Amino acid sequence: MATKSTSSPIAQSPTAELNGNVASGVMSYLGFTVLLLQVGIVPQLPAIGRQLHLSVGDVSWVLTAELLAGAVALAVFSRLADLFGKRRIMAVCLAVALAGALLGAVTKDVTVLLIARALMGAQAPMLALPEALASDTMRPDKARFTITTIHAGNSVGVAGGLLLGALVGAGGRDYHLYFWVAVATLALGLLALLMVRESPYRATGRIDVSGAVLLAIGLVGVLLGTSKGPTWGWASPQVLLLIIGGLGVLVVWVTVQHRVASPLVDLALLRRTATRTPIIVVFLIAFGIYGAISAVARFSQTNPAVAGYGFGYTPTDGWLFAVPVAIGGLAAAALLQPLGKRIGFAGAAAVSVVCCTIAYFTLAIAHSTFEPMMLSLAIYALGNTMGLAASQVIVARSVPPSQSGVALGLTAIVYAVGNSLGTTAVGVFFASNTAAGGTFPAPSAYTLSFVVCGACTLVATLFAWQAHRTGTDAAAPSPVKQ
Template structure:
């Protein structure tokens, strides 16, 4: 548990640690703001593409082995970033760091295989919460390291941390005996990579390119075409990269759809709150605090997820994971509504972040449990990886919508255009609506589970009657 959760925190750190470093990196490497933003986009794309592949390979050849390979890639990427001399080398480094995103679903699947049944929910919940913990502490931690030293020092620290986690995994994490075997679908991997890159580029860059521009529409069209062909291939091949038939099971399908919406509902606070904290008070919504203070204010959100994850496991064991998902989505909805009101007190804002962290903790702990309960034991890693991918699509969609609204609605402060409150309010209301729909999907999951349970009970009852009749006939 300790080692795997450490891996989860380390991987999630890699996605946010570069955020406060972008201005310094831009100055040092003479980059424009658009070029520097690719250091975030490339990491996201690499994680989205590699997570499903890592999950499938983990099911095939062993989850611990693939976990170690992913950590080795992250270590290599961190080392390359520490010695980077150009934008190209740093971009490759960020892609290698992002390629390790599959560590999270792999770790959850290992816990499912190795822990006693009564500890699986708590382990899954804690492992899931590490995504929020790492994301919350990444920015202030990077600022603390980079301020007295340089951005290279942050990558040296990431190299040391990644290497330590790799050694701990090799030393303490057992290899799962559950393997599916089969052949790796290379064609399916290339098809999924091409489709996801086109889709996520359209989502993440649409606000810069223009939503009605030729590049954006072309990327969306290419994504739709490639993923349609890819889906047909997955349904025909004997050993698919993603088992779409399993993914189409009602509970799995509804949970995955809810995952996209939860990603939207959760990420609004992660994305917009630091901007609110750093914005000038003249905007009417800002607090005018430094970057480091803004990062510190985000820490309670990550810690809240870690604290409430064990409690969410208890709720799932008593009421079912679907109840936990529905409760968490409703709490996220309430938190986003509070954020949409733009609280004027820093204490109130931090309290609302804590509320959002509780909702996210409940949702993130419930979704892997629902997925793993309804897929074959030899497909847990690939199923969790697909779920993690859909969460990435949700957060990317939220980032795209928020970026579009902030750019569209501005006001003049000190002679410079800055985002107005309208963009923040619209993004939070959309996040609240997405969370509410996710709660409705969780309610639909509950209905499916009840109907399935009743059907199974009826079948068992009929089987029992048949057994009695056979016994009577035999006795006669």
């Protein structure tokens, strides 16, 4: 077996603080844009289907293409960022995504549109690399604040995406307007990145090409299989082959990572409680995110005159849900730092997932009433934002700067897989429990979905509380001086 290079979880030699308030604002903006553009495309799918004469199944590839490309980009670019510089690779990611947005803005060809969306998946590493760069180049308190505001930007980005979708979709506007907004958004982010300084830390070794290929194939298989299950059928040979084959490839990938000298992902990170526990918490939080949100969206858009429940909203009415999500995210940014200082960031993560649990169980009981639904969304956004930010703070402080990109990239990959599996579970609940002649999910399917999502965050509470009790978030010192 090859002897692979490992790094101690102790921070490297301290340097002067390289980035300050301006950089913090830029990174928070990048956190905002990645969710703005991911969510903003969803309300455009019906218009894309109409204008390009696509079926519902075919138009879903517009979303799937970015999902798959983003998962691969997270795995590969996170390692490249540790090797060649986080700011440099962030610029590459934004440039590739910008090229995709430009391509989408000028094409009316379906194949070219899918290529454009795949290129926009290069923006996915913005879910990890800004946090890693902040951890490398800022004082501990400033880094924690920046990571928190990045996640608050994510929540505001979700709200902004709902608003963007409503504005572009209003009056039957051409969906190309979304791509022009994406062009402006990404170009501004690329220019703003000039005001951020590079991390001085570099990992040693090389890029593990075989590991990258295996991880890409495995992730694409699992994510494609779970995303297409509702339309192709969960028992269809294609879906079973994709999911089982993808899982098999991932098992091979794990074996390869243990044997190569310079692995794509140092799986030793998962043997450390300080990184393993918050990553588990991230997975359990992520499981409920899109599952619950898709359930809320579907319920609210169901016609009560036909199904006997729902609010009868149009897709453009989704802007209503932007308000509580934005409020919850901003409240999290204000609360996490003082809460983390008082009870530790593992303790703050425990509090946050309790908030998520309360929100999901409230939705299970009272999702048919508008006011409790809106309040639950605000509480969910508060808990979700705090939980993900606190978990990434713990992970970032528990690894050396030369591994921060891979560690946070792994967290983001787990987040993406959790999202996919949660959405899959909700899809199964809806498909197997129908009403009104099989056209609509039965009301009990919504209740079950929210209860399962709440159960996941309840389990996450136990992990986070155990980490708090054992002092897991007493992580390594910062690489920068106070």
